[in-house]
Amino acid sequence: MNTLNMLKETPTRNSIPLCRGEFATLTEALEYAATGETGTNFYSGKGELTAVLPYALLRDQARSLARKLVGLGLKRGARFALVATTDPDFVRFFFACQYAGLVPVPLPAAVHLGGSQAMVEKLRGLLRSSGAEAGMADPSFISFLSEAAAELKLKHVGEAGYFDDLPETKEPLRPFESNEFAYLQYTSGSTRFPRGVVITQQAVMANLAGITGPGLGLLDDDRCVSWLPFYHDMGLVGCLLAPLASQRSIDYLNTRDFAMRPRLWPALISRNRGTISFSPTFGYALCARRVRPTDVAQYDLGSWRIAGTGAEPVRPDILEQFAETFAPADFDRRAFVASYGMAECSLAISFAPVGKGIETDLIDADVLGDRAVAVPADDASASVKEMVFCGSVLPGHELEVRNEQGKPLAERRCGILHVRGPSVMSGYLNAPQATREALSADGWLNTGDIGYMVGDKVVITGREKDMIIINGRNIWPQDMEAVVEELPKIRPRDAAAFSVPGPQAEETVVLVVQSRNTAALERDQLIEEIRRRVHQEFGIDCFVEIVPPHTLPQTSSGKLSRSAARRDFLQRNEDFSSSSVPSAGQAGG
Amino acid sequence: MSTPEYTRILDEITAILERFINKPVAVTEQTELVNDLGLDSLLVMEILEEVEDTFDFSFPLNNLSEIRTVGDFALQVQKEIGG
Numbered sequence: 001m002n003t004l005n006m007l008k009e010t011p012t013r014n015s016i017p018l019c020r021g022e023f024a025t026l027t028e029a030l031e032y033a034a035t036g037e038t039g040t041n042f043y044s045g046k047g048e049l050t051a052v053l054p055y056a057l058l059r060d061q062a063r064s065l066a067r068k069l070v071g072l073g074l075k076r077g078a079r080f081a082l083v084a085t086t087d088p089d090f091v092r093f094f095f096a097c098q099y100a101g102l103v104p105v106p107l108p109a110a111v112h113l114g115g116s117q118a119m120v121e122k123l124r125g126l127l128r129s130s131g132a133e134a135g136m137a138d139p140s141f142i143s144f145l146s147e148a149a150a151e152l153k154l155k156h157v158g159e160a161g162y163f164d165d166l167p168e169t170k171e172p173l174r175p176f177e178s179n180e181f182a183y184l185q186y187t188s189g190s191t192r193f194p195r196g197v198v199i200t201q202q203a204v205m206a207n208l209a210g211i212t213g214p215g216l217g218l219l220d221d222d223r224c225v226s227w228l229p230f231y232h233d234m235g236l237v238g239c240l241l242a243p244l245a246s247q248r249s250i251d252y253l254n255t256r257d258f259a260m261r262p263r264l265w266p267a268l269i270s271r272n273r274g275t276i277s278f279s280p281t282f283g284y285a286l287c288a289r290r291v292r293p294t295d296v297a298q299y300d301l302g303s304w305r306i307a308g309t310g311a312e313p314v315r316p317d318i319l320e321q322f323a324e325t326f327a328p329a330d331f332d333r334r335a336f337v338a339s340y341g342m343a344e345c346s347l348a349i350s351f352a353p354v355g356k357g358i359e360t361d362l363i364d365a366d367v368l369g370d371r372a373v374a375v376p377a378d379d380a381s382a383s384v385k386e387m388v389f390c391g392s393v394l395p396g397h398e399l400e401v402r403n404e405q406g407k408p409l410a411e412r413r414c415g416i417l418h419v420r421g422p423s424v425m426s427g428y429l430n431a432p433q434a435t436r437e438a439l440s441a442d443g444w445l446n447t448g449d450i451g452y453m454v455g456d457k458v459v460i461t462g463r464e465k466d467m468i469i470i471n472g473r474n475i476w477p478q479d480m481e482a483v484v485e486e487l488p489k490i491r492p493r494d495a496a497a498f499s500v501p502g503p504q505a506e507e508t509v510v511l512v513v514q515s516r517n518t519a520a521l522e523r524d525q526l527i528e529e530i531r532r533r534v535h536q537e538f539g540i541d542c543f544v545e546i547v548p549p550h551t552l553p554q555t556s557s558g559k560l561s562r563s564a565a566r567r568d569f570l571q572r573n574e575d576f577s578s579s580s581v582p583s584a585g586q587a588g589g
Numbered sequence: 590m591s592t593p594e595y596t597r598i599l600d601e602i603t604a605i606l607e608r609f610i611n612k613p614v615a616v617t618e619q620t621e622l623v624n625d626l627g628l629d630s631l632l633v634m635e636i637l638e639e640v641e642d643t644f645d646f647s648f649p650l651n652n653l654s655e656i657r658t659v660g661d662f663a664l665q666v667q668k669e670i671g672g
Binding site: 045111112113114115116119140141143144256259260261286290471528531532535536539540541 | 621622623624627628629630631633634635637638641647649650651653654655656657
């Protein structure tokens, strides 16, 4: 088509002075960006530019659409669910909601093999939790969304066109003000027991100012590139809102296109001289593993000054592998920037300094395991662990390491990280109990992460909440256990989910399941069924171990102890991590 | 459903799958991609790349959710390339 040939990506250099997130609201940030020439650009799975949405056009389209959405008669603050595919419609609807006083709720847009029912149920759970009154999805997801919404009687569900066909109202728009909601985020929560993170305009703007200012120090020549999904905090806040709040252009790849052809990522950075791109560690691993060695030299990654990483434990060995692979393309390992954050703090909590690369702390692993103290390794250390410094907390925020009783700990002592400051969420939507557990009356957020401080630099060592992290995605063990416990003959507390290092040191999910059934055939069928269900719901393979009743350890209060279950599993299966690929589904116990 | 076109697609897909899996499993029409082959979502993507390149088409994402067996996979491809 001729129109496609005429598309031109938005420029890197802008015509207006750079302002790093100093705005009261998202619409104020967009109004300023709209006076410049930069914007968002979308690329296909073949690496071709398919859509361009400059901020100026986005502002006009979002305002027009907002006038139509106002006509729906939803009350101010009503939730608007958006299945978050990587396309201009999502961006347009997200900002139309801002102008119309509706709270956008990005929903996951990822299906797995044979997983249509699981997708519908996931969406239904999120629609119910958010209390969404309207929903939009692209043609590929609308059937899932409609089915999920059917039982809930949402007032308006449709593709973009359904809403675009509505008449514009004449009333003046009343965009969200700084003390109102900005969006509702579900990424890091459990899908079975979803918790919507409430982020206000103030909170997200404070975080955006921190990210684009002191955190990364964005410059006039910066251009962003992203394949992260918009339903993930790093994709939404880091790769949509941050470029917009600093008037930078950004080039998008669809997450699924990246997963299928990871080389599109370095190719796109080369094409437009991108300078900033973030990924969880697994994205770097995937890209390094799948790139054709003969292709590397054709890329030019010399412009890439911030290769950010976060969302899962930062692995220096994997990043080094990436740097070596792409050295012929002029990739500079000093571009790596380790970061730490979570949706409950809008996105970012800390960044390592830009331009220094990954800086690590070599500590004695035995002392860490025995006494929870990170002592620098020396010649006497039998086992050494390389930990990554994730920088100091954003200005205006505080970070503390505390023990289980809430007492602050000294430097190099491991404890639970707590953060306080303007970027922290207001709470979880309609979940006062969960909110009280996470957020203290004086504003401290319990991150649930374990770590220690060296000076003002933070190091993350693990999760308190038994969170399983696979490919940058948080999976709550109780979600996985719930899937198993729905099976006939399996009772509550018969399953324990956790992850262990697999044969190639990659995280592998293990499910230990108690069953009274001793017949080999039925046991094998049970294993098959569990793996099928886990795959449909989570898109990952797991290792299932069937054990006799009363095998799973409990805490003194009668709760499942996942850490003890994991320890016991590793004792029963000593060679699990070192053996050849485990035939997932082998029975043990 | 056993048209020559379908058989050709099935054979190609079987060959691709056999290259990607490191398990001693015979791939047939009834083989289940998840339960028998243990494909995780990233490996599925890698296989899809091969399949798209082999048949020169773009696979609609939501169709994935309807695929369980190798035969389902071949049928979906046949539908997309209009064979």
